[in-house]
Amino acid sequence: MAETELQPREDEDAVREEGEEFDEDNRLKPAFVDSVREALEAEDDSRAYELVEPLHPADIADLLELLSETERRELAAAISDLMTSEVIAELNDYVRESMVEALPAAAVAEIAEQLDTDDAVQLIEDLDDEDQKAILAEMDADDRAIIESALSYPEETAGRLMQRELVAVPENMTVGDLIDYLRDNDDMTTEFWEVFIVDHRHHPIGTCQLSWILRCPRHIPLLDVMKRDQTLIPVDMDQEEVALRFQKYALISAAVVDESGRLVGQLTVDDIVHIIQEEAGEDALLMSGAGEGDINEPLRDAYSARVRWLVANLGTAVVASAIIAMFGAAIEQLVALAVLMPIVASIGGNAGTQTMAVTVRAIAMNQLTRSNTRRLVLRELKVAMMNGATIAVLIGIATALIFTPQLGGVIAAAMVINIIVSGMAGVLVPVVFDRLDQDPAVASSVFVTMITDSMGFFAFLGLAVATGLVG
Amino acid sequence: MAETELQPREDEDAVREEGEEFDEDNRLKPAFVDSVREALEAEDDSRAYELVEPLHPADIADLLELLSETERRELAAAISDLMTSEVIAELNDYVRESMVEALPAAAVAEIAEQLDTDDAVQLIEDLDDEDQKAILAEMDADDRAIIESALSYPEETAGRLMQRELVAVPENMTVGDLIDYLRDNDDMTTEFWEVFIVDHRHHPIGTCQLSWILRCPRHIPLLDVMKRDQTLIPVDMDQEEVALRFQKYALISAAVVDESGRLVGQLTVDDIVHIIQEEAGEDALLMSGAGEGDINEPLRDAYSARVRWLVANLGTAVVASAIIAMFGAAIEQLVALAVLMPIVASIGGNAGTQTMAVTVRAIAMNQLTRSNTRRLVLRELKVAMMNGATIAVLIGIATALIFTPQLGGVIAAAMVINIIVSGMAGVLVPVVFDRLDQDPAVASSVFVTMITDSMGFFAFLGLAVATGLVG
Known part of the structure; x- marks a missing residue:
């Protein structure tokens, strides 16, 4: 073309x-x-x-x-x-x-x-x-x-992304035959980085980097130069998966094959870098509910992507509100509870987002599988306990000094509980969505937010009542 | 080597x-x-x-x-x-x-x-x-x-990333000379995708893709095959910038030059894809304060990166608390305020995060410069008004039905104000940090969170008092 x-x-x-x-x-x-x-x-x-x-x-x-x-x-x-x-x-x-x-x-x-x-x-x-x-x-x-x-x-x-233009030659050629063939065909693409060797059914049987061809004497058969093992990309492979293969196996180009194994196109890394960039960058946008997040996206698309997420979060905020409403009497009795309760929820939300970001990325990079999920959960539990203890001491002492030691104790305990619950939600929610074949970046945020918000208010207000701080 | x-x-x-x-x-x-x-x-x-x-x-x-x-x-x-x-x-x-x-x-x-x-x-x-x-x-x-x-x-x-192994030849060679040179030098790298043509000072003057060499007759001088214009990478260029160049100009490899313009190494795209992936993916982690966010990072590093951010957010949460404390009397009078106030703050926070994620990404991709900042701000203002109106209607009606129409009006107005303020903060904070040469992904979150939290409580509680809902 x-x-x-x-x-x-x-x-x-x-x-x-x-x-x-x-x-x-x-x-x-x-x-x-x-x-x-x-x-x-x-x-x-x-x-x-x-x-x-x-x-x-x-x-x-x-x-x-x-x-x-x-x-x-x-x-x-x-x-x-x-x-x-x-x-x-x-x-x-x-x-x-x-x-x-x-x-x-x-x-x-x-x-x-x-x-x-x-x-x-x-x-x-x-x-x-x-x-x-x-x-x-x-x-x-x-x-x-x-x-x-x-x-x-x-x-x-892959079928959408691939170029049809490529260089494929039969297995009986020598290096010299190939060079002559390339010199004689004026209308051939110049955008190729390897030559595919195919059998009579047009199935790829090996690949030659151009540098290997240039380094070999003319009489050498291609069969002796080519590498037999290569990464073949099925034509229906998802582009995210294609990008991961290119990255993992450091590919410059790769053969695309149809269902019957015939060579139908090639993918080159310069087309894939855009996808690597896109796929790696979109998680931040997806987790925040910003949709495509492209500054050139039409206004109505940006609105519709974002408002959907805000409405979903309105739902989770209402759940949190309902929990606060359960403790209306306690708040009336001690207004300091209303002053302090957003702190617990806010820090829990942050702790949950941190863990979620780490987990979503590990899943996207194929680093997290059933083989190491337990290890990650344990690790995050430890981090959450360390974070919880640190923040609890800070907020506990400050609250004890400004309000009462008893309230300091309550908020410190609520903070530890909420950071640990948030940390666990941040790992487990994306893992569950991944196992259900849902994109963890899209689906997790709403659930993690709901858990961290509700749990923050519940732990703090509930502990205040349970410890007899308010009656 | x-x-x-x-x-x-x-x-x-x-x-x-x-x-x-x-x-x-x-x-x-x-x-x-x-x-x-x-x-x-x-x-x-x-x-x-x-x-x-x-x-x-x-x-x-x-x-x-x-x-x-x-x-x-x-x-x-x-x-x-x-x-x-x-x-x-x-x-x-x-x-x-x-x-x-x-x-x-x-x-x-x-x-x-x-x-x-x-x-x-x-x-x-x-x-x-x-x-x-x-x-x-x-x-x-x-x-x-x-x-x-x-x-x-x-x-x-670039100096850290580059390979020293490369193929550089003088400008007086023909295609045939080059092929002979490549065939005769057994200890040369096979990892090269283009040949650099250098002058007597070892400055690159042109580049040849291997496919061009393979497509030309032996007698053609390299000067007639090579492309003179090429992207040269200075040895001290930051890897993020290198990654953007590779992506923008669809490079497979590029020459690295020292301060005096001498060719000192090459970069190939298979080494750069890891960086593209890393740099694109790290914004989600940075914005959440999860540091490197690698699941293999030692526990103490993960703890220290995350706790630092949680402590910073404890500071912003305390500011928000102080604002609530100003309205203690109003809350005592009408506990519904305490029940509803987290909704305003939470949705504002989400709206701010969405805009911030979009802006941080546009900055990272070099899509946002002084030339189009005004256009983006106007665009985000429009989206924020549309989002604000939608959410305000929903929460306003629900509040009017469950509590009082007057409280519904107050929360609706507060929601519009907070979503607009959050949207503007989400654009302007990262833009300001970028102009101050700070990484907007790292620095913005804490400030945007502080603005959205405080403004949510202030707008809602302040309006409740100002409208005479509580005295």
Whole structure:
């Protein structure tokens, strides 16, 4: 699909050194962005072009993301021939989607035809069915077939991510045959880091890193150079699992095989790093209930993701309130209880969140299995006891001094109980959700919060009554 | 340093397909781990060896991590010749450190000499100065010099991460010259994905992907194949920045240069994916105050990281308590205030955490700069108003029905105020810390929590008094 050149020397502009457009973190300087904005405002397209022209495609994409929606459209029009497929591929999903929706189907089809399969799929997979059909109708039959086949795999699987372009050769070649074959085929991809050796059924039987080929004399058979053992990625494997394999086995590229074991595509690590980043970063967002958490996400999506979670937490807060209500008489009698009770709940909540964050991450990294869960629970119990003891002493002494020693004792005991309960909830809730095949990052927070809040109030107020502090 | 073979066919065992040792997530099955445990318990070393022998080094590392410290040592002894440098390199930092500390210096030196520079550095960088010196003293002078030079760079910089082994050639070579050079040098690394072209001062002037070399006829000069523009990594660049460059520019490898611009090493993406994963995943841990959050971290480190944060939050909780104390008389008069006030604080806290998670991530991804901060603040203000309105209606009606309409009005108004304040705090606190060059993930939580807690109580109780609900 992508036409590639034999000598790719000029096909891409990378930033050699930090130019004056960049700050020390390699972000575009506000002053630079402002001058682009000014050029757009003055409708000085050639000035805008001149400013943007030296940038790497990834930086042009960054620039577009920094601009408002109107400015984006103006800039895209002003620099239309710099709006290459690389720029489109580098854009944030939401920004790309909104820009693509504004283009006619024929223009999108033209861009898609220039992209590698995986980027072309990404370009159109989030569009409405109708828009997708319109764009596919404008494409070459061959390209259309490839895209349709990719779209037939579920979202976020290897089949969606893979490139069809790869180098696969039969097992009877020598190193010299392979080099000649590569030199003779002008329309082949240049984006490959290993060569796959296949049998007559097109099943992969081995793989050669390019460095191995370059280091060997021409007469050596590929069978003697290749490594037989390789990590094969099933076409329906989830992208998170793919990312973990790449990381665990330090892969640069990997063969993707269909159900019958035929080589159907390859995945390269430069496409996977985005997924590693995404999957590793999303837990913080999921645990806070912030949904996708992308600053380019449309307002209504951000609202609907977040409000759902706030409503769920309203439910847990009401449970906590109901517990407080049970102790209304005690609070009326001793208002210091109302003053102090949020401290117990708040610290318990923090302790629970800490343990939950650690557990969710260990699960995501495949570090926590049935084989070591007991060890982790014991470890967290010990940490919770140490934390509980420390905080209990601090708050107990302060309360004893400001209020009464008896109240100090009650809050200290409640604190120990709540930190231990929270710590255990922080481990056990995600573990249980994981065993039920639910994403622990999404589901755990609401339950852990409910437990830590309710238990904080219950332990403190309950102990106050039970010890006869209030009657 | 690492001796590599011309034909690496046999130098590594990768898992071709999921064997029976693995579950559907490619984790070692508990039953498999148990059978290893049983073999160790029965002191049946040959059985343990037989079980472990088919595993990939990365899986042997996983297995060691799943075992307890005693079991680890027993297994390492039982499978000593499977404990290759690859296994050591794949081990979790804490597990490696504890295992290495148990070995004599000469044994560690021997392992280090087999590793690539970057792995050897990782092996010894976390040890005590004394242990480091003892190990270095046991090494070859050449290897020692390389390690000492790497250790001279600050931790978590490119200088620590880079491999010294790379392929750099002068600019006057042709493709054929390069291939001959690669074939003639047996002791060269096979771990390279591009060739760096350097001038007489050893400054990089261009780079060639191996696929480009394989696709060109022998007589073509490298100057015509290479790409001049490339991303050069300064030796003192922070690893987080390095990871962002690799991701942004889709790099497979990159040249590392010293202050004078000389090529001193290379970084390859398989070493960077761990950092991308680490840096992206650590924000959830940092925001919760869980420190490193590694389940293998020693107990005292986990305790000290977490308790510090709990004590800080004890401080913020005390501020919130002080605000409640100001309204002691009002609570005595109307105990429903004490029942409902945690709801306002809790939902505000959640709303603040959501916004903070989104902002911290946008900052980490270099998506948020001065150029679009205003836009994000406005966006978050809108989301907060929508969320505030929704939750206010729900809690307002429920409170009006259960308690009084007036109390319903007060809690609804307090909820809107608190969600908006929390949303703004969630954006502005991390942005301010970022501009002060503090890590927003670490510093923001305590401040956002303080603002959301205090403001929740103050808005609710203050409004109750101000509206004359209580006197």
